[in-house]
Amino acid sequence: MSTLPPEGQGEQPTGGQPTSIPPTGAPNEPPAAPKAPENPDPQAPPAQPQYDAPQPPPQYAPPVAPEHQAPPQQPGYQPPAGGQVPPGGYQQAGYQQPVADPVSNITLNYWLSVFFVWVPALIFYLIEKDKGNPQSYAFHRDNLNFSLVRTGLYVIIVIAGFIPYLNLILVPLIWIAQIVTFIFHIIAAAKAPEAYRRGEQPGFIFNIPFVK
Numbered sequence: 320m321s322t323l324p325p326e327g328q329g330e331q332p333t334g335g336q337p338t339s340i341p342p343t344g345a346p347n348e349p350p351a352a353p354k355a356p357e358n359p360d361p362q363a364p365p366a367q368p369q370y371d372a373p374q375p376p377p378q379y380a381p382p383v384a385p386e387h388q389a390p391p392q393q394p395g396y397q398p399p400a401g402g403q404v405p406p407g408g409y410q411q412a413g414y415q416q417p418v419a420d421p422v423s424n425i426t427l428n429y430w431l432s433v434f435f436v437w438v439p440a441l442i443f444y445l446i447e448k449d450k451g452n453p454q455s456y457a458f459h460r461d462n463l464n465f466s467l468v469r470t471g472l473y474v475i476i477v478i479a480g481f482i483p484y485l486n487l488i489l490v491p492l493i494w495i496a497q498i499v500t501f502i503f504h505i506i507a508a509a510k511a512p513e514a515y516r517r518g519e520q521p522g523f524i525f526n527i528p529f530v531k
Contacts, residue, residue, distance in 0.1 A: 328440040353418035368482060421447070421455040422512045432466045433501070436473075442531070454518070458511060460522040460530055465504060467529045472497045 424443060431439035440463040447459045472493055480490040503524050510522040 347441065393411060411468055421450075421452060422515055425455065425458050425511050425515055426508070429504075429511045432462055433504045433508055437463070437466040437470045458521050461523055461526055462507075462511075464526050464529050465500070465507070465523050468527050469497065469500045469504065472500065 424447065428443035429440060442458075444459045444463045447455055450456075476490055476493045476497065477488050479493065482489070506524075507522045514520070514522050
């Protein structure tokens with residue numbers, strides 16, 4: 320029995336060119352994945368993945384306080400002996416605490432004394448006598464003395480009113496003197512601030528030094 324070749328084999332297409340035979344196997348087959356390397360020692364445990372050892376946390380270092388530095392010195396300031404700072408701290412050289420102007424107290428004292436006589440004069444005198452200002456003390460002292468003069472005239476009027484016949488002459492005269500001293504006190508109160516600024520004496524026309 321003759322064996323025939325498979326259909327299509329041994330035949331050549333027209334034109335005299337051989338026909339290419341496709342390779343065996345399924346077309347478009349994906350390439351085979353690479354095989355994992357086998358463990359050479361089957362009894363050895365599988366290799367464990369290596370991890371980096373954790374780093375210790377940074378140690379906390381407390382901040383170092385800067386060394387104490389003395390404040391800058393003012394021009395012309397000289398530290399005291401021994402380098403000790405006075406309790407009041409550093410003060411600017413030549414600085415003095417401003418002193419209150421006593422003119423306002425003198426003006427207030429004189430005008431209150433014009434109407435209330437010896438009461439405000441005595442209060443201001445007691446307040447101002449220990450402040451160490453001789454000119455201001457002289458103004459308050461003379462104002463107190465003149466206020467006592469006016470108070471004395473008022474006391475004489477009260478006493479003379481109880482004397483028969485004498486009150487008809489003495490009381491009118493003392494009332495006139497009381498009015499005159501009232502006017503003199505107003506004039507002194509108006510001139511007192513300017514007299515103090517000029518360094519003059521209190522502007523009373525007359526006075527009796529009850530308080531020295």
